[in-house]
Amino acid sequence: MSIKESLPYREAQSSIRTGDIVFIGGAKSMFSWLISAVTRSSFSHVGIACWMYDHQECVPTLFIVEATAGGRRLVTLDYYGDRRPMNIVESPIHWSKYRADLLAHTGLENYGYFDLIGIGIKEMFGIKTKDFDGQVCSEMVAKMMNYGGLDLDTTLSPGKLYTTLLERGCAVKAITTPK
Numbered sequence: 001m002s003i004k005e006s007l008p009y010r011e012a013q014s015s016i017r018t019g020d021i022v023f024i025g026g027a028k029s030m031f032s033w034l035i036s037a038v039t040r041s042s043f044s045h046v047g048i049a050c051w052m053y054d055h056q057e058c059v060p061t062l063f064i065v066e067a068t069a070g071g072r073r074l075v076t077l078d079y080y081g082d083r084r085p086m087n088i089v090e091s092p093i094h095w096s097k098y099r100a101d102l103l104a105h106t107g108l109e110n111y112g113y114f115d116l117i118g119i120g121i122k123e124m125f126g127i128k129t130k131d132f133d134g135q136v137c138s139e140m141v142a143k144m145m146n147y148g149g150l151d152l153d154t155t156l157s158p159g160k161l162y163t164t165l166l167e168r169g170c171a172v173k174a175i176t177t178p179k
Contacts, residue, residue: 006177097147112136115134120157
């Protein structure tokens with residue numbers, strides 16, 4: 001699929017599938033601005049899309065599984081879609097390969113502050129650091145892709161993960177703009 005223009009998030013939402021990788025840009029906080037500046041990328045965050053059916057409301061709801069300063073969590077994608085630009089990339093690995101681990105550890109994984117610093121050092125100076133305890137967003141996504149045999153470096157930024165996936169032939173499904 002060749003993307004020629006960006007769409008409002010609400011128009012692109014129906015094309016997003018469970019397992020798609022959601023790259024989030026637009027620095028809305030000092031933290032996301034710092035990540036973008038250090039990694040020289042417009043993306044400061046990444047997660048995995050997940051449709052869930054709300055039996056009480058009888059409607060499907062689109063969520064993102066993400067690793068944030070509070071740990072791994074599930075939040076509606078509307079939280080980002082209405083406020084920040086996003087690029088949606090079709091996952092090269094089927095959701096069934098990693099969903100059990102992804103969802104089972106939601107709420108249990110701590111955030112990897114030292115990993116975040118290590119990724120910054122690696123991207124600024126080319127010095128690879130060790131993989132510390134905890135997880136940052138791009139590490140979580142890379143690890144899930146590795147369950148399917150992709151063999152990605154897990155100490156990379158959202159921007160580097162985006163570039164790596166495109167180099168490996170993954171398709172950009174949608175580019176969204178906030179309202």
